[in-house]
Amino acid sequence: MMIRVAKTPSETITERKDEILNQIDSSSNKFVEQLQALCRQPSVSAQNQGLIETAELVSKFLKETGFTVEQFSPSKGPPIVFAELSSKTGRRTLVFYNHYDVQPVEPVELWKNPPFSAIVEDGRVYARGASDNKGNIASRLSAINAFLKVTGTVPCNIKWVIEGEEEIGSPHFSEFITRYKERLTGDSAIWEFGGLDYEDRPLVTLGLKGMLYVEFRVQTALKDSHSARAAVVENPAWRLVRMLDTITDEDGRIMIEGWYDDVKPFTQEELEVIRAMPLEEHSIRDELGVKNFLYGLTGFEFKKAFYGNPTANIAGIWSGYTGPGHKTVLPSVAQAKMDFRLVPNQDPVKLAGKLKQHLVRHGFADVEVGLQAENPAARTPIDAPIAKIAARAGREVFRKEPVTLVTSAASGPMHYFTNILGLPTVAIGCNHAKSNTHAPNENQRIDVFVQGSKWIARVIEEFAKQA
């Protein structure tokens, strides 16, 4: 005769947790196939390739999983997919952000397989978008599917935004936020990327730098002419470089009046986390073959500068003749592009105004300034509950001490979530350090894809339990 022993509530919870994680394992083939299907559908936003079709495919997978799905069509640009799934048991709401567009595949000759073939080799799916960002989409679908299969519901409400223009700076995302602001209420958010570092430690990223992107144009004559006239006609390239030279000093400090006025310095706690962060110094030095860093930066000062300093970078500069051999030409036009990375509390619109005033004050009122992109920075406090949950769940799933990044040195539209919707936001996911995002042979490790789904599942469950 079998004796039934009543289970304690914690035993029941542990079993259910295991059932969900087992479900992720047992359905992993299906979701790897979904990832392959997503990758085989090209979706290059920079080339307007396949975006509507991909929005449809993403919507189809969301509906099959159990979401209610709608597509928002901005005035221009591809649809933004918005999906919702209500919980039968929990009241809290978690919001996901992802993107279905990808970077261009060029140079295509450097790929060992066709970029949209999604071939599996050495335990990886190789394709443009496999890691950035379709891997994360399919992995999250797998986590949610597991809850629905095991418990018939999700422990908290899920709202999911998947846009199609992240790789070109999300030019129509603000339209969507304005229209959907009331519906995007929630308690916390999970950002599109994240995963493992070079030593397979889980990374929890809490912010992104902002961006002001401008193009300068100087014209000194109606047309190019013989360079003999350089004795009497001004050269626009000289004028451009003299103007650029006023923007930073020799120590790299940005000399535009008031540029640092609103910069929010790191808190003491953030500085402690930065101190504990692994040093990227050696990997950057080896990768780029540079002997020393700017201003002799090293150690803690290197990390503080990397994650905390606003930058003024010349991204491109051109004028006159740059082909082989020589051509004695006096150009009429010179141009440059600059990206300024911003940190919390710097307002890109205000700074664009300061940049224009700076040019006038320094005698460069004739230099044309074209604004190409502007995004403020985003940062979630390190003591936000979702940050702690993400770190704890990462440690549990990967059995390694997680690394918290106060901010990434990169940029993106996270500020809509943190600053406008007021959602504490963490970036976690299933990427790995050698995934070649934006480069040839982009790939998604299947083991990290599955473990990343478990990470998301554990975060959903722990987040739902909070009062």
Ligand SMILES: [Zn+2]
């Ligand atoms: Zn990307």
